Amino acid sequence: MKTSWIKFARLALAGLMVSAASSGFAADGKTKELKKVTIAYVATTCDSTVYIAKTKGFFADEGLDANLVLGDWAFIKEGLALGRIDATQGLVMNYLKPIAEGLDAKFTAGVHRGCLHILAPKDSPVKTAADLKGKRIGVPAIGSSPWVFAVRVIGDQGYDYQKDVEWKPYPAAELKLALEKKQVDAIALADPIAEILLAEGNVRNVVDQATDAPYKDEYCCVIVTSGKLVKRDPKTAAGITRAVLRAAKWIAANPQAAAELAVNGKHISGSVEVNARVLAKLNYVPSVEGGRNAAATAASALKKVGILDKNVAVDKLVQQAFQPLDNVSDTWLDQLPAEKTGQAAPQGINPLPVAGQPAPAHDDCCAAPLTLK
Numbered sequence: 001m002k003t004s005w006i007k008f009a010r011l012a013l014a015g016l017m018v019s020a021a022s023s024g025f026a027a028d029g030k031t032k033e034l035k036k037v038t039i040a041y042v043a044t045t046c047d048s049t050v051y052i053a054k055t056k057g058f059f060a061d062e063g064l065d066a067n068l069v070l071g072d073w074a075f076i077k078e079g080l081a082l083g084r085i086d087a088t089q090g091l092v093m094n095y096l097k098p099i100a101e102g103l104d105a106k107f108t109a110g111v112h113r114g115c116l117h118i119l120a121p122k123d124s125p126v127k128t129a130a131d132l133k134g135k136r137i138g139v140p141a142i143g144s145s146p147w148v149f150a151v152r153v154i155g156d157q158g159y160d161y162q163k164d165v166e167w168k169p170y171p172a173a174e175l176k177l178a179l180e181k182k183q184v185d186a187i188a189l190a191d192p193i194a195e196i197l198l199a200e201g202n203v204r205n206v207v208d209q210a211t212d213a214p215y216k217d218e219y220c221c222v223i224v225t226s227g228k229l230v231k232r233d234p235k236t237a238a239g240i241t242r243a244v245l246r247a248a249k250w251i252a253a254n255p256q257a258a259a260e261l262a263v264n265g266k267h268i269s270g271s272v273e274v275n276a277r278v279l280a281k282l283n284y285v286p287s288v289e290g291g292r293n294a295a296a297t298a299a300s301a302l303k304k305v306g307i308l309d310k311n312v313a314v315d316k317l318v319q320q321a322f323q324p325l326d327n328v329s330d331t332w333l334d335q336l337p338a339e340k341t342g343q344a345a346p347q348g349i350n351p352l353p354v355a356g357q358p359a360p361a362h363d364d365c366c367a368a369p370l371t372l373k
Contacts (some may be wrong), residue, residue: 034065037160037240040076040088041068043268045192045278046115046221047089052258055249058121062239068267080105083228087240090224091290093148095300100312100323101122104227106323108241110219110291111248113283114210116149117194119203120186121179129153129207133164138184140172146188148307149215152298153207155305156214179203192270192278210283219287219294230323238325245286245333252284288330292322 037059053059059066069085073094079085081103089111099105108333111243117139121124126135132154135256139147143197159165168184176197186206189197197203209215223244251258259276262268268275292364296318302308308317 018031032063034060034063035236036067037086037350038067038069038079038084039240040071040079040085042072042076043070044111045268045270045275046282048258048262048268048275049089049111049244049247049251049284051262051265052250053243055261055265056087056247056250058243058246058250059240060300062243064236064239064243065238066243077103077105080224080226083181083226085226086229087223087225087237087244089221089244091145091148091220092222092294093152093220093302094145095222095224096295096299096302096317096321097308100308100317105321106225106227106230106237107222107291107295107321108225108237108323108325109223109245109286109288109328111221111223111244111286111295112295113219113285114208114216115191116146116188116209116215116280117190117198117205118150118153118186118188118207119179119194119197120206122202123206124185126186126206129157132157132186132206133159136166136168136170138170138175138178138187140169140175141169146190147301149209150188151305151307152215152301155301168313170329192274192282195278195281196274207347210281214297215261218297219290222291222294225323230325234325237323238328241325242332246326246336248284248286249333249336249338251279253340255280257341286333288324288328288333290330292318295321337343 003204010237037060039050039054041050050066054066058336069079071079071085071207076085076088076090080088092107092110095103095105095107118129126132137150139150141147147167154161154165168178170178170184172193175184175189175193178184179187180202187203205211206311207215209218209220223241225240230237256272256276258279259272263270263272263275296314299308299312299314299317299321303310303312303314
């Protein structure tokens with residue numbers, strides 16, 4: 001554990017920590033000290049919410065001085081457990097098992113829907129999820145977000161994910177080649193890579209989390225706060241949550257401007273155009289109750305397929321995982337205006353990204369491998 005923190009402390013000192021201004025203005029015009037909080041991110045397109053919340057001053061509006069710290073899944077999970085990281089944005093399916101096993105972390109709201117896909121070649125006989133039985137499915141890693149999603153899909157068909165399909169792990173960048181060489185029959189990927197492959201025209205969706213029931217109505221990503229912060233300072237946890245939810249609404253109204261801020265600010269890599277298209281597709285319609293419902297749905301599904309222990313009580317797990325906060329509600333969200341920049345989105349922003357454009361550096365929109373025992 002210490003090695004991980006020493007490594008990332010050095011990276012932070014090298015410039016990967018972004019610090020907000022340390023003071024703001026009170027109602028009387030006098031400067032006031034902002035409370036320091038640490039927000040972790042993995043530099044993927046979908047967690048641009050935390051960068052936008054900082055850049056647009058939403059954290060400062062809540063009286064918070066937000067340090068944005070770059071880290072991987074192990075670093076963030078450890079930081080949340082120890083209370084060294086106050087919050088992050090993450091995939092609900094990746095956090096439920098660790099929370100069931102004792103991770104002191106809380107979901108406070110849903111951020112967006114729809115970032116995962118199962119793809120097959122256009123001329124493949126694999127056309128629906130039912131066709132996946134007996135097939136080889138390429139995934140970025142066993143335990144990765146796309147793998148967890150594909151396991152759910154397999155389970156929803158009544159198949160055994162351990163017996164009825166063969167999982168073939170490849171680096172995400174090699175999955176396209178594995179499909180072309182017929183080393184796999186289908187691949188599970190997250191945006192933006194999945195959208196780029198679709199735009200190239202050689203694959204099609206077998207399952208699209210953004211459009212296919214029952215997944216299309218679920219929030220894949222949620223705000224995750226440290227349980228220690230919630231117990232010690234629920235007001236600050238609420239402020240963090242409101243700032244990120246404001247950013248989600250702002251991204252929904254301004255995907256082009258959000259992509260420009262995130263790319264030009266070096267929060268994410270890749271072209272502005274690809275990132276704008278992914279941000280537009282991700283369906284940023286934040287919801288507090290949607291986050292709770294996503295936890296319940298995902299927990300039931302993960303228990304059904306055996307990722308969660310059969311003795312886990314879903315209702316109790318959801319109660320343990322989801323934390324209601326004062327002054328954070330869907331009523332507040334509905335009344336929150338979404339500021340528009342007036343900047344036109346690129347033509348056809350919603351359908352697909354432009355083929356050949358570079359993708360962000362990380363493999364997944366919602367990358368975070370699930371540790372399996």
